[in-house]
Amino acid sequence: MYWLRLTRARLRGLVRKKSVEREVEEELRFHLRMRAEENVRSGMTPDEAERAAQRSFGSWARVKEASRDVKGGGMLETLIQDVTFGLRMLRKNPGFTLTAVMTLALGIGANTAIFSVVNAVLLRPLQYPNAERLVAVEELNEKGSRVQVTPANFLDWRKQSTVFEHLAAIFARTSNLSAGDESERIDLAMTSANFFQVFGVKPQLGRFFVPDEEKAGHNPVTVLSNGLWQHRFGGDQSVVGKNISLDGQTYTVVGVAPAGFQYPDKTEAWIPLFQLVPMMSEQQDVERARGFGFLSAVGLLKPGVSVKEAHEEMTVITARLRQQYPDTNNKRSDRVVSLHTHLVGDSSAALLLLLGAVALVLLIACANVANLLLARAASRQKEIAVRIALGATRLRLVRQLLVESVLLALAGGAVGLLLGAWGVELMKRLLPVDFPRAQGIGVDLRVLGFALLVSFATGVAFGFAPALQSTRLDINESLKESGRDSAGGARRNRVRPLLVVSEVALSLVLLVGAGLLFRSFMRLQSTA
Amino acid sequence: MPKQDAKLLQGTLDMLILKALSLGPLHGFGVGQRIMQMSEDALRVEEGSLYPALYRIEQQGWITSEWGVSENNQRAKFYKLTRAGRKQLQVEEENWERLAAAVFKVMQTT
Numbered sequence: 001m002y003w004l005r006l007t008r009a010r011l012r013g014l015v016r017k018k019s020v021e022r023e024v025e026e027e028l029r030f031h032l033r034m035r036a037e038e039n040v041r042s043g044m045t046p047d048e049a050e051r052a053a054q055r056s057f058g059s060w061a062r063v064k065e066a067s068r069d070v071k072g073g074g075m076l077e078t079l080i081q082d083v084t085f086g087l088r089m090l091r092k093n094p095g096f097t098l099t100a101v102m103t104l105a106l107g108i109g110a111n112t113a114i115f116s117v118v119n120a121v122l123l124r125p126l127q128y129p130n131a132e133r134l135v136a137v138e139e140l141n142e143k144g145s146r147v148q149v150t151p152a153n154f155l156d157w158r159k160q161s162t163v164f165e166h167l168a169a170i171f172a173r174t175s176n177l178s179a180g181d182e183s184e185r186i187d188l189a190m191t192s193a194n195f196f197q198v199f200g201v202k203p204q205l206g207r208f209f210v211p212d213e214e215k216a217g218h219n220p221v222t223v224l225s226n227g228l229w230q231h232r233f234g235g236d237q238s239v240v241g242k243n244i245s246l247d248g249q250t251y252t253v254v255g256v257a258p259a260g261f262q263y264p265d266k267t268e269a270w271i272p273l274f275q276l277v278p279m280m281s282e283q284q285d286v287e288r289a290r291g292f293g294f295l296s297a298v299g300l301l302k303p304g305v306s307v308k309e310a311h312e313e314m315t316v317i318t319a320r321l322r323q324q325y326p327d328t329n330n331k332r333s334d335r336v337v338s339l340h341t342h343l344v345g346d347s348s349a350a351l352l353l354l355l356g357a358v359a360l361v362l363l364i365a366c367a368n369v370a371n372l373l374l375a376r377a378a379s380r381q382k383e384i385a386v387r388i389a390l391g392a393t394r395l396r397l398v399r400q401l402l403v404e405s406v407l408l409a410l411a412g413g414a415v416g417l418l419l420g421a422w423g424v425e426l427m428k429r430l431l432p433v434d435f436p437r438a439q440g441i442g443v444d445l446r447v448l449g450f451a452l453l454v455s456f457a458t459g460v461a462f463g464f465a466p467a468l469q470s471t472r473l474d475i476n477e478s479l480k481e482s483g484r485d486s487a488g489g490a491r492r493n494r495v496r497p498l499l500v501v502s503e504v505a506l507s508l509v510l511l512v513g514a515g516l517l518f519r520s521f522m523r524l525q526s527t528a
Numbered sequence: 529m530p531k532q533d534a535k536l537l538q539g540t541l542d543m544l545i546l547k548a549l550s551l552g553p554l555h556g557f558g559v560g561q562r563i564m565q566m567s568e569d570a571l572r573v574e575e576g577s578l579y580p581a582l583y584r585i586e587q588q589g590w591i592t593s594e595w596g597v598s599e600n601n602q603r604a605k606f607y608k609l610t611r612a613g614r615k616q617l618q619v620e621e622e623n624w625e626r627l628a629a630a631v632f633k634v635m636q637t638t
Contacts, residue, residue, distance in 0.1 A: 024579070027556060027605045030598070031575060034557040037600070 078396075079403070086404040090411075096376060097408065100369045104412025104458060105419055107365030110358040112420030112443075112451045113427055118351050119450070120441040126340055127260065129200035130300055135307055136342030137167070137297040137314060142331040148293035153321060153329070157297065158192075160317050163310040167299040168195040171273055172264045179232055179244040186228065186268040188246065193272055196223075198300045199263060205229070206240035206255030214272045221272065222251040226259040228268040246271065263298075265439065290328035298339060311336040343436045353517060360510045362454070366462040367503040373405065373463065374496050377470035384470055397471045405463025406456060413455025417443075420451065469495055541573065541581050543624060546609065546617040549591060555604040556582055582607060590616050 032053050039049035090097045125131055137157065139149045154169045161167060168191055175188035189195075193209040204226055213221055222244065224233075233239045243250050251271060262268075273295075301310055314336050322329045377384075384397060421443050431438050548554065548562040559582070560573045585591050590613030598604040609617070 023605070024583075026603070028575075028579065030555070030602060030604045031557045031579075033602065034598075034600075 082400050082403040086407045100372055100408050101412045103365045103368050105415035107362035108413050108416030108454055109419030110361055111454055113423030114355050114358045115450050116424045116443055116447045117441050118355055119446050121437045122348055133301040134339035135299050135336050136339050137336050139334045149295040149297050150290050150293035152290045154295055154297055163305045163313050164299040165302045166194045166198045168192045168198045169295040169297050171295050175246045177246055187266045189267045189270050190273040191270050198298055201258050201261050203255040204258045208255055209272050220251045221254045223255045223270045225257050225268045229256045290325055307338055357513055360506055364503055364506050367499050370462040370466055371499050373466040377466055394471050398467045401467035402463050406459030409455045409459030413451050417451050465495055543620040546613055549609045553606045553608040555606050
């Protein structure tokens with residue numbers, strides 16, 4: 001509370017410095033008048049009285065100075081002084097400033113771009129009502145890699161499990177949509193009837209599926225995405241009940257999904273699963289097929305059930321199914337993971353690796369700028385020596401130098417943010433089409449905060465060693481040297497070889513890392 | 529002057545100002561006058577330390593200030609004790625009494 005009040009008072013003192021000063025002056029003038037009046041009462045002439053009052057007041061300037069110290073900005077004011085001085089120093093050396101800012105901008109920009117992806121893909125929570133209870137049930141083959149779920153297994157899971165409030169199956173594919181005389185290719189999802197209940201969303205218009213609609217022989221119905229409804233039907237309220245054609249088959253629109261709901265990513269329409277499963281011969285009963293999987297399963301856990309408990313129950317069920325159907329199921333296992341993990345999957349490792357790589361790039365940039373600063377410190381040695389001689393404390397000088405480097409870093413951060421925003425667009429185009437949650441990638445508040453934080457940390461990181469170095473000097477020595485800094489320089493520059501060594505080491509790590517990364521990407525490409 | 533002494537004096541001055549204001553609102557000049565009266569002219573507060581002290585105490589939140597009209601019809605800034613200031617005065621009085629008693633005891637020892 002006390003600090004809050006003090007800060008507020010100081011801020012006020014700072015903002016209205018002029019008016020505060022005027023107030024102090026008016027108050028002191030009143031004091032002088034009172035003193036003079038008193039002197040007159042005790043028998044002086046007005047002139048004498050005034051002079052005596054002035055005298056007894058001591059140094060007018062000193063009182064004002066002391067008052068200002070208390071009233072004025074204090075720390076804040078010196079900080080502003082540091083900032084103005086720092087800006088002036090940076091402007092005085094445009095070459096140095098430009099080099100440092102661009103170096104940092106590259107590092108910070110790369111970090112910002114990668115972080116935007118990490119933010120959208122890994123950090124941002126799923127935007128569904130019950131996001132924390134959403135899970136996916138993944139089927140694994142004997143090698144432990146994900147395979148599609150077979151319909152028969154899915155139906156058994158749904159029948160036997162007790163941990164899910166709803167368990168839904170999805171078959172995502174593309175389809176040819178025609179409505180009127182235009183047709184287009186869209187992403188279509190065939191789902192079990194309870195699909196929308198899993199996500200807890202409410203229809204924008206009409207209704208979602210009813211249980212009977214997933215049975216074969218039922219009337220073909222469809223739910224449209226909000227986007228499709230807007231751009232194909234102009235948001236027409238009477239779309240419910242109209243017919244559209246998907247792959248030549250007629251479907252009746254029963255509802256429209258709320259804005260923003262698209263699961264799986266980019267889906268434009270949903271139709272019930274099981275009534276019409278393509279690619280299966282008509283003789284084959286889908287509900288008995290165990291060898292041929294094409295589904296993925298998402299579920300809503302009952303409140304209070306953990307992912308682990310769900311996983312344990314599913315393990316028991318799978319073991320039972322394995323015994324029951326040894327021909328098809330003996331090598332299968334499954335696992336329950338949160339929907340977020342399911343979506344992000346393997347991309348998280350790659351992303352974190354990338355983030356590590358750009359962090360290394362930033363470290364190298366820091367080392368470079370630190371090197372530049374040290375080189376410049378030699379030429380500023382005299383300035384610093386003079387300031388120490390005039391009574392500046394080391395703390396004050398270190399702070400001054402740190403403020404300068406943080407300013408540099410913030411400028412670098414600002415340019416880096418621009419580079420980063422451009423990099424984000426580039427990344428979005430370079431990422432594989434099926435990269436999870438890719439459409440949410442962009443610069444948001446969290447990314448801005450990240451860039452700011454990184455810039456700040458960067459400034460302190462590369463500024464600290466040079467600041468300590470250049471303020472640790474023998475005043476007599478450097479004043480005597482007066483510009484010939486060859487001898488003193490050699491001793492103080494022990495940090496610079498260290499920086500070069502670490503730079504080379506970091507670059508090497510980065511090079512090797514990039515090579516490995518490239519190879520594993522190549523391998524991913526070849527298996528895909 | 530070593531820092532320690534300055535601090536002691538400053539603390540004492542703060543207490544005296546609070547005490548002076550505990551009898552009612554005053555302008556800066558009045559605070560000095562009242563301290564002088566109460567000490568029967570023994571304590572004369574330097575203006576150079578009075579005003580910084582007033583501003584400091586104000587920022588602590590122990591006193592508040594307001595522009596008003598003085599007894600001789602001039603615009604003047606009046607200081608008033610806050611509730612927190614009253615509490616602070618109590619604390620400082622107790623501390624002072626303890627200190628004074630202790631110093632007195634030391635000086636009594638022969």
